[in-house]
Amino acid sequence: MKLTTVWLDGLWDRNPGLIQLLGLCPLLAVSNTIDNAIGLGLATLFVMVISNASISLIRHLIDEAIRLPSFVLVIATLTTSAELFMQAFDYPLYQSLGIFVPLIVTNCLILGRAEALARRETLLISTMDGLAQGLGFFFVLVSLGAIREQVSDIIILAALPSGAFIALGMLIAIHQVIQKTLKQFRAITKSDIKGRRVRTTGNIP
Amino acid sequence: MTDLFLLIVSAALVNNFVLVQFLGLCPFVGVSSRIDSALGMSFATTFVLTLTSIVAYLLKGLLLIPLDAMWLRTLAFIVAIAVTVQFTELAIKKASPLLYSVLGIYLPLITTNCAILGVALLNTNRAHTLVESVFYGIGAASGFSLVLILFAGVRERLQLADIPEPFQGPSITLITAGFMALAFMGFSGIIQP
Numbered sequence: 001m002k003l004t005t006v007w008l009d010g011l012w013d014r015n016p017g018l019i020q021l022l023g024l025c026p027l028l029a030v031s032n033t034i035d036n037a038i039g040l041g042l043a044t045l046f047v048m049v050i051s052n053a054s055i056s057l058i059r060h061l062i063d064e065a066i067r068l069p070s071f072v073l074v075i076a077t078l079t080t081s082a083e084l085f086m087q088a089f090d091y092p093l094y095q096s097l098g099i100f101v102p103l104i105v106t107n108c109l110i111l112g113r114a115e116a117l118a119r120r121e122t123l124l125i126s127t128m129d130g131l132a133q134g135l136g137f138f139f140v141l142v143s144l145g146a147i148r149e150q151v152s153d154i155i156i157l158a159a160l161p162s163g164a165f166i167a168l169g170m171l172i173a174i175h176q177v178i179q180k181t182l183k184q185f186r187a188i189t190k191s192d193i194k195g196r197r198v199r200t201t202g203n204i205p
Numbered sequence: 206m207t208d209l210f211l212l213i214v215s216a217a218l219v220n221n222f223v224l225v226q227f228l229g230l231c232p233f234v235g236v237s238s239r240i241d242s243a244l245g246m247s248f249a250t251t252f253v254l255t256l257t258s259i260v261a262y263l264l265k266g267l268l269l270i271p272l273d274a275m276w277l278r279t280l281a282f283i284v285a286i287a288v289t290v291q292f293t294e295l296a297i298k299k300a301s302p303l304l305y306s307v308l309g310i311y312l313p314l315i316t317t318n319c320a321i322l323g324v325a326l327l328n329t330n331r332a333h334t335l336v337e338s339v340f341y342g343i344g345a346a347s348g349f350s351l352v353l354i355l356f357a358g359v360r361e362r363l364q365l366a367d368i369p370e371p372f373q374g375p376s377i378t379l380i381t382a383g384f385m386a387l388a389f390m391g392f393s394g395i396i397q398p
Contacts, residue, residue: 019375024227024234025228025231026227029226072316076279076280080277083279084276102278102279106317106318108231160387162224162383164227164383165383165386168379169372169380169383170380172376173376176374177371180370
């Protein structure tokens with residue numbers, strides 16, 4: 001697996017928030033203000049990177065049958081550290097995020113990456129994947145937070161729970177449109193290259 | 206008695222776990238494409254949620270508070286939930302193979318359902334008593350089930366609809382959920398939170 005694919009997948013092609021729809025609960029719940037979004041995004045990124053790295057390190061020691069409980073324990077330990085850290089250094093943020101800090105444990109994205117990738121790949125790939133997927137999630141969370149905070153001044157719906165669902169639905173639709181245009185563009189350039197090759201290998205009059 | 210009734214109504218409708226508090230969205234989007242799978246998931250979640258409310262309460266009272274280790278609650282609760290789910294799976298398998306064939310595949314998924322851990326944490330934060338914890342769990346579970354089954358019904362109809370291309374797939378699912386959340390706002394005036 002190449003590092004470029006890992007980064008492209010995390011940030012765009014298989015973005016956790018827009019394509020895989022993993023970790024929806026924090027994505028919708030804490031995107032009401034941009035401060036909350038940045039706080040939880042960074043905490044999730046931290047847990048994600050370290051959990052991927054440590055699961056990759058202990059991947060030969062864990063028996064297949066007990067792998068899920070052990071992954072959950074690793075993630076829960078890291079979440080507790082993040083929680084204590086946030087409690088010590090930014091208590092107002094900790095209070096406004098509420099139960100969503102301990103709920104990082106049940107973010108399906110983190111367990112999903114551990115199960116799908118970190119238990120098979122090397123330390124470097126796993127860490128990079130954690131960073132890429134975590135950043136992909138971070139960017140979606142922060143953009144959703146920024147959009148909702150700005151738009152809520154004009155349309156009050158954006159601040160309400162239903163506004164979160166609709167805003168994310170719109171973001172996904174935009175992502176799909178861009179993805180489709182990119183695909184068409186790639187197809188056109190590909191056929192161009194192919195055509196040129198035919199010309200160079202054939203007889204040019 | 207009225208208090209307990211209000212607790213259920215509040216958890217199920219007014220502060221609906223899925224549409225207002227954003228808990229348990231993964232199964233809400235994941236298994237709502239057909240009504241029968243939504244029903245199976247609802248039963249499994251209701252069962253486990255009620256059970257874990259009790260287990261988490263006992264764990265808190267008998268272990269975490271005497272040992273002065275409340276900061277370990279996340280770790281303790283998630284282990285308790287994983288054990289409860291596993292135990293439920295074994296118990297159902299032994300007692301009723303028929304029920305197991307219906308609920309079996311949904312049980313492992315429940316461990317990472319944030320509604321379960323969310324109920325345990327909210328019960329702790331609000332210092333609910335044992336009875337209140339159980340009723341809050343039942344209320345949360347019935348709210349989750351109601352929304353999941355309704356949404357599965359809507360999505361079955363949605364498959365026949367002519368949706369503009371960019372909105373197909375997950376996009377229209379989320380926007381539909383958004384309108385459902387808007388409808389649930391109608392309950393918000395019923396009682397004080």
